[in-house]
Amino acid sequence: MQWPDLPTAQRPSWPQDGSLERVRETLASYPPLVFAGECDVLRSRLADAARGEAFLLQGGDCAEMFDSATADNIRDRVKTILQMAAVLTYGASTPVIKMGRIAGQYAKPRSKDTETRGDVTLPAYRGDMVNDFAFSPEARRPDPDRLARAYHTSSATLNLVRAFTTGGFADLRHVHEWNRGFIANSAYARYETTARDIDRAMRFMDACGADFDAMRTVEFFASHEALLLDYEQPLTRIDSRTGNPYATSGHFVWVGERTRQLDGAHLDYVSRIHNPVGVKLGPNVDPDEVLRIIDKVDPDREPGRLTFITRMGAQTVRDALPPVVEKVTASGAKVVWVSDPMHGNTFESSTGYKTREFDDVVEEVRGFFEVHQSLGTIPGGIHVELTGNDVTECLGGSEKILDADLEKRYETACDPRLNHQQSLELSFLVAEMLSQRLA
Numbered sequence: 001m002q003w004p005d006l007p008t009a010q011r012p013s014w015p016q017d018g019s020l021e022r023v024r025e026t027l028a029s030y031p032p033l034v035f036a037g038e039c040d041v042l043r044s045r046l047a048d049a050a051r052g053e054a055f056l057l058q059g060g061d062c063a064e065m066f067d068s069a070t071a072d073n074i075r076d077r078v079k080t081i082l083q084m085a086a087v088l089t090y091g092a093s094t095p096v097i098k099m100g101r102i103a104g105q106y107a108k109p110r111s112k113d114t115e116t117r118g119d120v121t122l123p124a125y126r127g128d129m130v131n132d133f134a135f136s137p138e139a140r141r142p143d144p145d146r147l148a149r150a151y152h153t154s155s156a157t158l159n160l161v162r163a164f165t166t167g168g169f170a171d172l173r174h175v176h177e178w179n180r181g182f183i184a185n186s187a188y189a190r191y192e193t194t195a196r197d198i199d200r201a202m203r204f205m206d207a208c209g210a211d212f213d214a215m216r217t218v219e220f221f222a223s224h225e226a227l228l229l230d231y232e233q234p235l236t237r238i239d240s241r242t243g244n245p246y247a248t249s250g251h252f253v254w255v256g257e258r259t260r261q262l263d264g265a266h267l268d269y270v271s272r273i274h275n276p277v278g279v280k281l282g283p284n285v286d287p288d289e290v291l292r293i294i295d296k297v298d299p300d301r302e303p304g305r306l307t308f309i310t311r312m313g314a315q316t317v318r319d320a321l322p323p324v325v326e327k328v329t330a331s332g333a334k335v336v337w338v339s340d341p342m343h344g345n346t347f348e349s350s351t352g353y354k355t356r357e358f359d360d361v362v363e364e365v366r367g368f369f370e371v372h373q374s375l376g377t378i379p380g381g382i383h384v385e386l387t388g389n390d391v392t393e394c395l396g397g398s399e400k401i402l403d404a405d406l407e408k409r410y411e412t413a414c415d416p417r418l419n420h421q422q423s424l425e426l427s428f429l430v431a432e433m434l435s436q437r438l439a
């Protein structure tokens, strides 16, 4: 496929020695990671979310790392999302669309091109798909071979995710077992109570003769930011059923806040593929620009095609979101509105770590629900950075992580993630907001 030569924000400075072109050819020869038909199923699920008949739970690492793609880490992330989904589904009696920021989330946009430590300045880390996190000139050099490694690691990850979600592990009848391996805490205890209630409901349905085969498997979708078009374009394939191009690197891809220029390569790319796609919107977005994004990416106003992931900030969401939602609603477009309560709430702790307050995260989601409630529009989902591990990256939560705790297990390669307990806590709070949405 020929791609127009458009301004491409955040593109790494790849070496000019032909190695990038060789890797792109190699990627183009590899099998797709997802099937176009799966992307179509997701689009129809997202159309349900746009109508308020389902809710999207999208979560995972800010930046996946090759070395972290272990069975335990993948299992614990999937379990965390399944647990949150069980809490939301049960608490709000709503179907939950489960989507990981997983199996492709290997490239990061950066606010600065360089990082300085002491008197040494090096190129910024841009995700394992580009360079290495270690702070040395060799590690930080962009290496095109990493694009192929990202493909293989994504493939192995997705294979295990598919095995877990279709092989019986995600069967709701095992809702208790998903807690095994996690450290017992207050969110865990509350989850156990919900799991017991779900169990009782399942036994009741069983006694009534319900057919449980459908519960053996869950639909689980993979998503990532379509940041590196040198990865996405070679993995874009023509669907043999329809003749339409699809990104086959994941079911859903989004364009980030730093790369959504109307005349840029990223929006051009997602306007050509037929997957459901997302665009992030920050607090300074101009509502008229949002209409032009819709015209470009979703000219046919296809339900489920376009998701706006709003990340306004806890203090800003109630002012910045309404004009955008009002303009979009007046235009007749039926988009999915999703809250990312992470990226507008990042700050540096007194101890020098990039962090977020759990209460700010909750407050932004609350503001998001309130805005939609007051405008009569649909809050369709949440998008969170999380991990199944007991890291100490975000402050607060009932565990009360303090500044001084951040150094204990600060393991992220980019942004701070909710840990397992904070993720479960958030799901209980969002379940309450969601059940009120339906009231």
Ligand SMILES: O=C[C@H](O)[C@H](O)COP(=O)(O)O
Pocket (backbone or CB within 6 Å): 062, 108, 109, 110, 111, 112, 343, 414, 415
């Ligand atoms: O999700 C990622 C970050 O918010 C983004 O990469 C910017 O981070 P930075 O300001 O540390 O570069």
Ligand SMILES: C=C(OP(=O)(O)O)C(=O)O
Pocket (backbone or CB within 6 Å): 062, 109, 225, 255, 256, 257, 258, 280, 311, 343, 415
């Ligand atoms: C970079 C990210 O977000 P945003 O584009 O909203 O800043 C991200 O989702 O990790």
Ligand SMILES: [Mn+2]
Pocket (backbone or CB within 6 Å): 062, 063, 343, 385, 414, 415
């Ligand atoms: Mn992030």
